[in-house]
Amino acid sequence: MAAEPSLTDGIIAAQFGRDGDDLLIGGVRAGDLAREFGTPLYAYDAGLIRRAYRGLADALSGFARIHYSIKANPNVEIVRLLLAEGAGVEIASLGEYRAARQAGADPGDILFAGPGKRRHELEEVVRDGIGEIHLESLEEIAALDAVAGAAARRVAVAIRINPVAEVQGGAMRMGGKPAPFGFDEEEADAVVDRISASARLDLTGVHLFAGTQILDAEVLATQWRHGLDVAGRIARRLGRPLHTVDLGGGLGIPYFQGDGALDLAALKAAVPALIAAKGADPFLRDAAVVVEPGRYLVGPSGIYLSSVIAAKVSRGQRFLVVDGGMHHHLAASGNLGMIVKRDYPVVAANRMDVAERQPASVVGPLCTPLDTLARKASLPLLSAGDLVAILQSGAYGVSASPVGFLSHDRPAEVLVDGGIARRIG
Ligand SMILES: Cc1ncc(COP(=O)(O)O)c(C=O)c1O
Incomplete structure (x- = not known):
């Protein structure tokens, strides 16, 4: 039986490329980046971000607009790049709001979600005329009502719904679990009535976010279809059509051997039925649909590059101690919500041509066993000064x-665009 193709090799071929022993990022050698900016560093290929945005925008054409979920990577230059592509923005804090504004976002093109917005955050965004605030608790409704009153403004709001059907492990699951985000779908009517009673709050939208890291196009389409149904019901309760339906983010990228990339062609094929469903509902027909991905747009563009400080063997197990670690890349260490710790794709960025590999653990400089960037990497025999890159970062x-x-220290952040690398963080 033929061996399963390596995820890492596929990612290198599709996203990066190599020149002899060197990994290339946007055409620039990893070794050159390390020399110029020092390690550890994050490097992002601007071309890959544009490619992800354009591919998704094409797949969703005629159905949904893309708002970039800044939490995935709030670097102002990355946000600027996506704004230039035509994206709106989704934020979940005042810090993210300011990053979006600094990058040039129009307040009207920004959506504000998050379960615990504070009063000063609401005041600033209301003052500026933010596009829409997604309400997530009764307290927030009262607070925003007061803030809008004090500012003598009417504020466009969406109700965030915690749906009864959600995506889990790539499948739809009925009977949504308890969540602190938004309002349970079962309680939506009462919340709609409460918001409608406020003269300052203009209920214009519905927001759903039902899962992250979804790699199955069919599951996404099913979730979005359910989102349209929920939005239609809410509009009926409201008694008037909606302006926006935000179907959330959650589009996944492959991280682990065996993960398949999200099939954009399949997603595109599901779009006409979604357009038809929306068009058939007079309460939704004229609404603008939004999706708000983060990971999908920026995840593939980035590598985290570190240098080997020591290569050692302990009781038969090889360890590569590198100058980067979990303090910069918690997700790769498996400590950001990963139940079973699995390795991100990892390569020796200055030894790409070495065929012979050995198992190795890649560990950082922190004095804790949590600081492990890869447990079972298959890497050439590296020594001090060699480069290790974690992909999909x-x-x-x-x-x-x-x-x-x-x-x-914080790691440097570098953007490679048109063959030129510049420091952006
Ligand atoms: C409200 C909201 N929108 C968008 C996102 C982005 O998710 P992803 O990066 O999986 O697309 C998140 C992630 O937690 C979120 O909470």
């Missing part, structure tokens, strides 16, 4: 990591 990287833990 453009989303939920440094901003999702405990950078203060053990007080090391």
Whole structure:
């Protein structure tokens, strides 16, 4: 039986390329990046971000607009790049709001979600005329009502629904589980009535977010179809058509051997039925549909590059101690919500041509066994000064990591665009 193709080799071929022994990022050698900017560093290929955006925009054409979920990577230059492609923005904090504004986003093109928005956050975004605020609790309805009153503004809001059907492990599951996000679908009517009673809040939209890291196009389409149904019911309760239906993010990328990439052609093939379903509902016909992916747009573009400090063997097990670690890349260490810890794709970025591989654990400089970036990597025999790159690292990287833990420096962030690398963080 033929061996399963290696995920890592597939990613290198489709996203990066190599020049002899060197991994290329946007055409630039990893070794050159390491020399110029020092390690550890994150490098992002702008071309891959554009490619992901354009591919998805094409698949969703005529159905949905893309709002970039900044939490995946809030670097202002990355946000700027996606704005230039035509994306709107989804934020979940004032810090993200300011990053979006700094990148040039129009407040009207920003959606604000998150279960615990604070009053000063609401005040600032209301003052600026934010596009839509997604309400997630009764307290938030009251707080925003007061903020809108004080600012003498009417504020467009969406109700965030925690749906009864959700995606789990790539399959739809009925009977949604308890969640602190939004309102349970079962309680939506009462919440609609409560918001409608406010003269300051204009209920214009419905927002659903039912899962992350979904790799199955059919599951996504089913989830979105359910989202349209929920939105239609809410509009009926409201008694008027909606302006926006936000179907959430959650589009996945392959991280582990055996993961298949999301099939964009299959997603595109499901779109006409979604357009038809929306068009058939007079309460939704004129609504703008939004999807708000984060990971899918930026995840494949990034590598996390570190240098080997020591190569050692302990009781028969090989360890590569590198200068980067979980404090910069918590997700790769498996400590960001991963139940079974599995390795991200990892390569020796300056030894790409070496065919002979050995098992090795890649560990960081922190004094804790949690600081393991790869447990069962298959790498050439590396020594001090060699480079190790973790792929699929453009989303939920440094901003999702405990950078203060053990007080090391932050990693450099570098954007490679048109063959030119520049520091962006
Ligand atoms: C409200 C909301 N929108 C969008 C996202 C982005 O998710 P993903 O990066 O999986 O697309 C998240 C992730 O947690 C979220 O909570």
